[in-house]
Amino acid sequence: xxxxxxxxxxxxxxxxxxxxxxxAQDMNHEYMYWYRQDPGMGLRLIHYSVGEGTTAxxxxxxxxxxxxLKKQNFLLGLESAAPSQTSVYFCASSYSDRxxxxxxxxxxxxxTVV
Amino acid sequence: xxxxxxxSEVTAVEGAIVQIxxxxxxxxxxxxxxxxxHDGGAPTFLSYNALDGLEExxxxxxxxxxxxSYGYLLLQELxxxxxxSYFCAVRGEYGNKLVFGAGTxxxxxx
Numbered sequence: 001x002x003x004x005x006x007x008x009x010x011x012x013x014x015x016x017x018x019x020x021x022x023x024a025q026d027m028n029h030e031y032m033y034w035y036r037q038d039p040g041m042g043l044r045l046i047h048y049s050v051g052e053g054t055t056a057x058x059x060x061x062x063x064x065x066x067x068x069l070k071k072q073n074f075l076l077g078l079e080s081a082a083p084s085q086t087s088v089y090f091c092a093s094s095y096s097d098r099x100x101x102x103x104x105x106x107x108x109x110x111x112t113v114v
Numbered sequence: 115x116x117x118x119x120x121x122s123e124v125t126a127v128e129g130a131i132v133q134i135x136x137x138x139x140x141x142x143x144x145x146x147x148x149x150x151x152h153d154g155g156a157p158t159f160l161s162y163n164a165l166d167g168l169e170e171x172x173x174x175x176x177x178x179x180x181x182x183s184y185g186y187l188l189l190q191e192l193x194x195x196x197x198x199s200y201f202c203a204v205r206g207e208y209g210n211k212l213v214f215g216a217g218t219x220x221x222x223x224x
Contacts, residue, residue: 004156013145033157033211033212035214040122040216041216042118042201042214042215042216042217043157043214044214045206045208045211045213048208048209048211050209056208056209057205057208057210058209058211059213076181080151082129090156091135092157092159097210100145100147100162100164102147102162103149103159103212104159105156105157105158106128106156107156108156
């Protein structure tokens with residue numbers, strides 16, 4: 001039972017390059033999320049999805065795009081990477097929108113933009 | 115919007131009890147959650163309080179006072195493996211998805 005799997009685990013990008021972070025979950029969860037984590041700032045919501053084919057903006061969506069073509073996958077894209085996007089990115093999923101169910105997080109992608 | 119405040123760092127001795135506080139401000143309250151994150155790891159769900167009072171799960175307990183917009187995580191019989199960051203979270207304005215505090219680093223000393 002893999003839970004939430006993120007690829008890649010590490011990546012270094014040059015300013016202006018693009019990339020896609022992949023997130024896959026095998027728990028049949030409807031809800032999926034992308035967060036970024038920066039020192040001293042906790043986790044901030046980038047985008048989220050409440051089901052296949054749906055996406056919505058979170059707190060810090062600028063510079064990112066997402067897609068949820070299949071229920072089990074949630075992709076995060078950076079079209080033109082900037083040094084300010086250097087961060088650790090976490091994908092999460094949940095069975096329900098209700099907080100008591102808890103979110104299951106992936107192990108993260110550590111991205112450095114130089 | 116929402117805001118959550120937690121101490122940035124707490125240090126305690128192995129075997130002791132430690133309390134990590136969280137105060138929050140939110141326009142609509144749907145409960146307080148706690149997550150644990152070991153260094154370099156993924157956050158993991160610890161507990162959730164929707165109603166006032168204490169919820170106990172093994173060595174960990176979580177408390178909520180809605181009238182005070184305050185909660186805490188209580189860790190008993192501290193072990194070295196409890197050294198981690200602890201985040202409180204509430205449902206926020208972005209589709210009621212979780213908004214996290216900045217986290218509290220717990221250091222357990224032997």
